[in-house]
Every structure is written in structure tokens, then in C-alpha cells.
Amino acid sequence: MAAENTITKTVWQYSEPLPEETMAFLRGIALDYSKIKKYVYNRYSGIGSLNRLTPAFDIMSEVRASGIRTQLNLPSAYFSPAVVDAVSDIKTMWGMLKNKLRTLITANENLSGDDRIYLRTVLKLDNIYAAILNHEEYEVPNKAKELDIDVEHLNRLLCRLTRKYLTKLESVSTDYFSIASCGYAYRDGAIYIASRTSGRRMEIPLKDNNICRRQIRLCIRKDYAALALPVETKIKKHADYNNTVYVHIGYQDMFTLSNGNVYGQALGSMTSMETQRLDDKNRRRAKMRSEYQHSMESGDKEKAGNIEENNLGTEKYQKRKDKERAKTEIFINTEINRMLESEKPCRIVITRPLTVGRTKLPSKAANRKMARSFNGYIRERLSYKCRIHSIDLIEINSKGTGSLCSCCGAEGKRMQNGFLCPKCGYNVSISLNGAKNIESKYNAAKE
Numbered sequence: 001m002a003a004e005n006t007i008t009k010t011v012w013q014y015s016e017p018l019p020e021e022t023m024a025f026l027r028g029i030a031l032d033y034s035k036i037k038k039y040v041y042n043r044y045s046g047i048g049s050l051n052r053l054t055p056a057f058d059i060m061s062e063v064r065a066s067g068i069r070t071q072l073n074l075p076s077a078y079f080s081p082a083v084v085d086a087v088s089d090i091k092t093m094w095g096m097l098k099n100k101l102r103t104l105i106t107a108n109e110n111l112s113g114d115d116r117i118y119l120r121t122v123l124k125l126d127n128i129y130a131a132i133l134n135h136e137e138y139e140v141p142n143k144a145k146e147l148d149i150d151v152e153h154l155n156r157l158l159c160r161l162t163r164k165y166l167t168k169l170e171s172v173s174t175d176y177f178s179i180a181s182c183g184y185a186y187r188d189g190a191i192y193i194a195s196r197t198s199g200r201r202m203e204i205p206l207k208d209n210n211i212c213r214r215q216i217r218l219c220i221r222k223d224y225a226a227l228a229l230p231v232e233t234k235i236k237k238h239a240d241y242n243n244t245v246y247v248h249i250g251y252q253d254m255f256t257l258s259n260g261n262v263y264g265q266a267l268g269s270m271t272s273m274e275t276q277r278l279d280d281k282n283r284r285r286a287k288m289r290s291e292y293q294h295s296m297e298s299g300d301k302e303k304a305g306n307i308e309e310n311n312l313g314t315e316k317y318q319k320r321k322d323k324e325r326a327k328t329e330i331f332i333n334t335e336i337n338r339m340l341e342s343e344k345p346c347r348i349v350i351t352r353p354l355t356v357g358r359t360k361l362p363s364k365a366a367n368r369k370m371a372r373s374f375n376g377y378i379r380e381r382l383s384y385k386c387r388i389h390s391i392d393l394i395e396i397n398s399k400g401t402g403s404l405c406s407c408c409g410a411e412g413k414r415m416q417n418g419f420l421c422p423k424c425g426y427n428v429s430i431s432l433n434g435a436k437n438i439e440s441k442y443n444a445a446k447e
């Protein structure tokens with residue numbers, strides 16, 4: 001085995017239903033946790049703090065010195081993760097801002113090649129970028145010294161764009177908080193977390209016996225808690241995984257390989273059955289809702305109350321939906337595993353996902369179908385499993401892989417019963433034609 005690499009994944013642990021007193025305590029901590037985060041956002045998300053975000057120790061001690069922690073009576077086990085959490089959000093915000101600026105720099109036709117080199121270099125160096133934004137002295141980076149540029153002009157551009165796209169972090173959710181490892185202990189099937197009284201801990205009975213020693217996150221649900229435990233998974237290396245496989249990811253069959261093998265067959269019928277069920281259900285609910293409206297208007301409060309109680313609840317509806325989703329997810333994971341075990345790939349080639357969302361889909365049903373298509377989930381799980389098994393996952397541009405004939409390269413037709421090439425008569429499933437195209441496109445680009 002080569003390097004001892006690991007990746008972190010989240011394992012969920014659930015509490016038993018909790019008494020209202022415990023739930024109120026958890027909500028209180030979550031609220032104060034959000035107040036700390038808000039405090040950090042307000043003070044440290046501006047240009048003046050850009051250079052101070054790493055490491056977060058200084059900010060931590062400043063916030064501590066401000067007295068807000070003692071004022072809220074928030075135990076340190078929640079306070080410190082809240083500060084770190086907020087700082088990391090601010091860093092993410094800066095990361096996104098820089099990506100936005102990079103895109104704009106690439107698209108700006110008034111900039112020369114040297115201009116672009118300078119701006120990209122500055123965006124990589126936080127201390128210089130921060131100095132420019134705050135109009136402070138800085139040393140021009142070596143890489144930029146020989147460039148033929150108007151530094152003043154470019155710096156002004158950088159300031160202007162930053163001001164324009166710098167967003168204020170504001171919304172803080174109040175339904176979760178993180179707990180430092182010093183703030184909890186597992187004992188007898190329960191987790192005991194720090195309370196506001198020092199030395200005393202709050203008991204939360206759990207449904208399983210997993211234990212954790214790192215910082216965990218507690219998410220507050222209706223009457224129970226869900227704990228996100230970070231778990232290290234070793235990256236495996238398989239000496240016998242030597243194949244390159246070309247995979248078409250579809251809505252009907254999950255994976256169709258260019259060698260003809262199919263995994264996750266009929267995933268589409270599974271999801272479209274669920275789509276149908278939800279459509280019917282929603283239609284019935286809409287009818288009940290109008291009946292409810294009607295009863296309310298005609299003053300029949302009792303009938304309205306009955307309808308609300310028995311037919312318009314969201315809990316059972318949501319539970320059934322979650323259960324169906326979980327079933328499909330298990331199927332997806334099992335089939336990805338089966339593919340990896342049978343195909344033994346060292347490299348998997350797929351197409352890059354198409355960006356949806358820009359155009360509105362024509363109907364609500366289609367919208368829901370897209371949302372439930374699981375395409376995003378499949379890609380995420382495939383990518384995760386590729387990392388665990390040291391498999392290269394390569395995404396290529398999908399252009400042409402759907403419409404061209406994988407046999408002769410002519411423009412073909414996508415018919416109900418498959419792909420048909422009018423030139424050479426090639427007739428296979430659309431997915432198989434797609435997978436074969438991915439194979440030839442990838443290999444053509446390599447040459």
C-alpha cells in the first residue's frame with residue numbers, strides 16, 4: 001500500500017425522542033451559537049479582515065475578549081466551534097468572490113494578457129490582495145515585476161469589482177450547532193453534552209452505540225436530535241483494478257457502459273412510479289385543501305378542522321417520501337458497488353453534468369421529476385466511491401455524445417426504441433450509443 005490517505009465522511013447518529021425540556025435547551029444553545037456567528041460575520045467579513053482569517057486564533061481571542069460569550073453564558077465547547085464555523089463561512093464567501101472575479105477577468109476584453117496575469121496573481125495572494133483593497137503599502141509580487149501594466153489602474157479595477165460583488169453574510173440558521181470534542185462524552189448508550197452550568201451535562205439517549213472523539217454537529221429536528229459524526233475512511237488501492245470504463249449516466253438505466261454492461265437497470269421506473277404516486281397524492285391534497293377552504297368560508301369549523309387534522313398533515317407525507325428516497329439511494333449505492341467490483345476500473349470516464357436551472361422547466365410534474373431524478377446524487381456517490389477506491393474519475397464535455405452515431409459519426413436520430421443512424425443503419429439503445437461515443441471522444445482527445 002502506498003500513502004496512508006484517508007477521507008472524512010459523515011455518519012448520522014439519531015437520538016431517541018427527547019423531552020421538551022431537553023429540546024428547549026438544544027434550541028437555546030443553537031440560538032446563541034447563531035448569535036456568535038452573526039457577531040463574527042458582522043465584524044470580520046469586510047475587506048479589513050481578509051488578511052486575518054487564517055489562522056482564526058486572533059479572531060477567537062478578540063471575540064472572547066468582547067465579553068459576548070459570558071454575556072450569553074455559552075459554554076466554550078460551543079463558543080469556539082461557532083467562531084471557527086463563522087470564519088470558515090467568511091473564507092468560503094471570499095473564495096466564491098474570487099472565482100467570480102476570475103471569471104470576469106477572463107471575460108473582460110479590455111484586459112491584456114499581462115493584465116490578466118497580474119490580477120490572477122494578486123487574487124492568489126491574500127496579503128497583497130488585502131493591502132490593495134485597504135490602500136496599504138505592499139511589495140509587488142515577483143511574478144508581476146516584469147509585466148507591462150498600469151498597476152494603479154488594475155488595482156482600482158480590483159477594488160471596484162470587489163466592492164460590487166462583496167456580499168454581506170447575514171442569514172444564520174438556528175437549528176444546529178457544533179460541539180468541540182471536550183464538550184461531550186459517550187456513556188451507556190447516551191451522549192452527555194455540556195450544559196450552561198459548569199460540571200453538569202445534559203443527557204441525550206441515542207439509538208445506536210457509535211462513538212466519536214472529534215468535533216460533532218448536532219442538528220435539531222422536531223422532537224429529536226441528529227448528530228453528524230465525522231468518520232475517517234481509509235483510501236483503498238486495488239492492484240487488480242486496471243480497466244478504463246466509459247459510462248453513460250441515464251434516467252432509465254443508471255449506468256450503461258460502452259462494453260454493453262448495464263448497472264442500476266430500470267432505476268427510472270422506480271423513480272417514475274414514485275413520481276406518479278406523489279402526483280396522485282398532491283392532486284388529492286389540492287382537492288382537500290379547496291374543500292378545507294370552502295368549509296372555512298361557510299363557517300364549518302369542525303369539518304375544516306377534521307380535514308386539516310386528517311388530510312393535510314405534512315409529517316406522514318414527508319416520512320413516506322423520505323422512506324422511498326432511502327430505498328432508491330440504497331439501490332443506487334449497491335449498483336455502483338457492483339459496477340466497481342465487476343468492472344475493476346482504474347479510470348472511469350463520464351460526461352460533465354449539464355447545468356440546469358437557468359431555464360424553467362415547462363411543468364411542475366417535470367420539475368419534480370428532474371428533482372427526483374437522482375442524477376446529482378448518483379454523481380456525488382460515484383465521485384465519493386472513486387476517491388475511496390483510488391479510481392480516476394474523468395469528466396468530458398458531453399457535446400455530440402448524444403446525437404452522433406458511434407459507428408460512423410453521422411448525425412443520428414433518437415427514436416422511442418433507441419438510436420437509429422440513417423446513414424449506416426446502426427440501431428442500439430440511446431445509452432449504449434452515448435457510452436460508445438464517450439469512449440471514442442475520450443480516446444480521440446488523448447491522441
Ligand SMILES: [Zn+2]
Nearest residue numbers: 405408421424
Ligand atoms: Zn452510423
